Amino acid sequence: MSTKKIQVGIIGGAGYTGGELTRLLIHHPHVEIKFIHSRSNAGNLVSTVHQDLMGEKLMFSADFSNEIDVLFLCLGHGESKKFLVENKIDANIKVIDLANDFRLQQNASFENRKFIYGLPELNREKIQSAQNIANPGCFATTIQLGLLPLAKAGLLKEVYTTGITGSTGAGQSLAATSHFSWRANNIQAYKTLTHQHVPEIMESLNQIKPFNHSTIEPLNFVPWRGDFTRGIFISSQLQCDKSLEELNELYESFYHDHPFTHISNESIFLKQVVNTNKCVIQLEKVGMQLVVHSAIDNLLKGASGQAVQNMNLLFGIEETAGLHLKANYF
Template sequence: MKKIRAAVIGATGYTGRDTIEILLSHRFAEVTYLTASSDDSVPASSMHPRLTGRCGLDIEPLNFDKLADTADAALCCLPHKVSMGFVPQMLEKGLKVVDFSADYRIKDVEVYQEHYAPHTDKDNIARAVYGLPELYRSELKGADLAANPGCFPTGSILGIAPLLNSQVIDPSDICVSAVSGATGAGKKPSPGLHFPNHNENIRPYKIGSHRHMPEIEQICAAVAGDEVNVLFQPHIGSFDRGIISSIYTRPVKDLSQAELEDLFKDFYECEPFVQVLDSPPEVKNVANTNYCHIYPAAVKGRIAVFTAIDNLVKGASGQAVQNMNIMFGIDEKEGLL
């Protein structure tokens, strides 16, 4: 079998690095091209010393012809608002694209524009499939553009969807209090993430206004077939990897703890990467894996759901490889064991 040739576009950040590392042990894909916005080429191993001796490629300025010659798939790790300037040409060149940015996630362009910027590639929004395989696997199979979900939306939606799908909660009363590790904030140094400031710390941020909120609501509304109101509140903690999402909802029918667990186990029965636990999840148990651990609980007249993922793997690079695998028709789990 011929290997999928994968390009990582925007390979200098954490998601680019993790994508490269995941693909190192992928049996049916290989990294063939790495790009960044810089004018100069640098060895991948000087940008990411972890890759020393493991990846001999340079990270080069993006050249679309070279991209077309060397790659079948583009894993596009460019930032929000930047990605939509490059994705159209990747598609034109015939590549299948998994885009990590928010640019193709929000179907309602006005909502996108309210939270991000004027959209410059509206035509391709409809073409993009939201890259959460647990909800959109069949659409992803034929897609050439997957909009890889945000890390917070991944953790939130996987916890909320089974409840909305079964119509057992009030869709207008959902609160998500989530804590992410610091890699979620990206690679650029800032006072807030300076080690002596952030170590031994935890703090809420973007109070009531995080732009992951509309993304969560859009997908939840699609599952519910109804309007959904989610208060999403992120926090950032002093650990590297992982998101714990604590989701508080209001049931509209009585469910015992056993019924609740069954509801989740049924919903995710065939999912390789979602595990419904009998006890609370911990981010450490999913760190460096593509797994999502979920624990639902009936508590004091509410339904609480706790989910844990690695923000850089199931929340970004791992899910992107999972999407790529699906789009190319190979075993979804490949590279992600």
């Protein structure tokens, strides 16, 4: 591998995912950040927005340069397509989009670019030979990692899923439900059975199911807003006649060469994954009822961390580079 560093550009650097991406890439051993784009903050130090980066000399820029190897799009949903239309990006530049613009197969081809769905535990080989990546959604990542082994084994039946997410999942723009006074000591269900991540989840589960099995039944998903800032905890319930021992072996085998997904025999909890790129999974079974618990950090494995993981795969470097992170356990 060449010793030349990967030249990176970030579009939308003032938001939560742009900030997390900057924090990761500043310390990445194989990366040099060429620019962090933000029209509203151009000319200001990045630390004026992301104040924990005080001391770093990075500046926001209003200019876009093609003198990069990879471009991260950290924009709002629907804005990535608009950016690609309005800006001429050299064909040799790899693009990693963190929004939902290109995740579904029907939207994966755009402006002579073909986007591969960037869940490494599902599409690692495709990612390694890709030019453009559609980074998965945070709820989608957590639910899929909990269910993919069952789908591959042909064991996935109708699933009832509940998940709770922190306030950063709503993005940096203020809304009534993201204010501290609303979130504190509060929980609310939202987008019941209609969450926008369900279609990408169903595409992945149907992609990996045995070819001679019928289409997997729709997912019944109820998301909750939680009283904390970051992280997602999912519980998915379905009927299954396999023993817990058999199922744990199935999951261990499926994820044995994936460095960020881990199976636990003990109860999992959110603090194990917050501030890491990990997903932890635990299986519980009572009678014929199986419950799969899965947890991630929505801003890392659910967004910017997974984007860096995808970049590592695109450029043939160690998949875990720049992602050896410490959990905020206490």
